[in-house]
Amino acid sequence: MDKPRLAVFKFTSCDGCQLSIPDMERGLVDIANTFDIAYFLGLKSRKSTGYYGISLVEGSISTPDEIKRIRAIRENTHYLVTIGACATAGGLQALRNLKDLGAFKKAVYPKPEHIDALKDSLPISHYVHVDFELWGCPISREGLLEVLASFLRERRPNIQAYSVCFECKRKGTPCVLVAQGIPCLGPITRTGCGAICPSYGRDCYGCFGPSEDPNIKSLSLRFETLGLSKDEIKLRLAGINSYAFGKYHGKE
């Protein structure tokens, strides 16, 4: 049987998610033996076009050219997976969606007229159909391996969407919110990182995006009892996954 053709694409992002592939060390060799890595600018010079069995897409859509590119990729892909917070939720750069782009351009570039950028930095799913979204900033290697393995077995990835709290309880990590009064986003954040931050005695800052049915209103009230102002609570949610958390927040 022919090896399935795998492609890796980058849009507006930091490279951290796609480079978790060489980070897999020996796993990289296994992936290369199992898939035909047809397109991966970051690791391979030969670019093989055509139809891809699976495309891993990193990065958000933030320029007019990127809209064209992602549409072409969708047309040539059987199973499209977004990897990371940028591709899945617009990324940290989606903070500009809440502000004036013109002012942002002027603040950073001496010749803002040369900067070709869309008003909003948006997730891939805003423009094309996405078959599976792998959250995380960065994604976990285990998560990516599960996505690839499930693709080969033609089953759904076994990746959970409950909150970080479950993981803390399982690990026996004392709750930083209850025990220390630290405004932790764990109760509304998706599991998948291994609940690292609370095990370091610090707050989860939501880099895996919203969990399923996050009760943002209730957590906001809890934060108020800790002495956080409404503005400070807003700021807590306006981080790496601001666009995704904002969607829930806006509904209330």
Next chain:
Amino acid sequence: MGKNKTIKVDVLTRVEGEGGLYVKVVDREIKELRLNIFEPPRFFEAFLKGRLYHEVPDMVARICGICPVAYQMSAVHAIEKIFGLKVEGQLRELRRLIYCAEWIASHCLHIYFLSAPDFLGFESAVAMGKKYPETLQQALRLKKVGNELFSLLGGRPVHPISVRVGGFYKTPLKKGLKAFLSELENAFEDAIESIRWAINLDFPDISWDIEFVSLWNPEE
């Protein structure tokens, strides 16, 4: 190469970031040379305004998934300077250690995975490994040590969560670091071997009339 030639690379491969290259050669002389960087802007400088100081190290890490510690260290040093704070002793040494871990991992990526295939005429490090399996194994071993040391100090191999203004959220246990020492000693052999291997690559004979500057800290 003929007297006239045009080289057009729409997208450069095995580099960090995105760019293209255009070279026009007339009569064996470069008449036009354009490097087009189309990595989209992300406006970090703008959206960092108005944020709380303790959010900054977590945010700037996301500038680059290969060298997040570089940005975190610059940010914590800048903020500590504002506070008139000096982080010294073991904390400073641990900061240097996580920076070194990043160097091991990122230099390994750069040398073996991004550059070496060009020197040896392969499309990728994996393809290179088919002919030179020991070289690829060496690269994977070194990368692994860098990643593990990075995780030991930072909590995970990309975008560490332990770095904060004033030091670390949590420092590693002495016994954890000690247990890792033998791994580092083994990696030292690989590092020396890597240098031996790299200096024997066939470098093009090019020299520039440029003054290169590098900074160093006499204390470290």
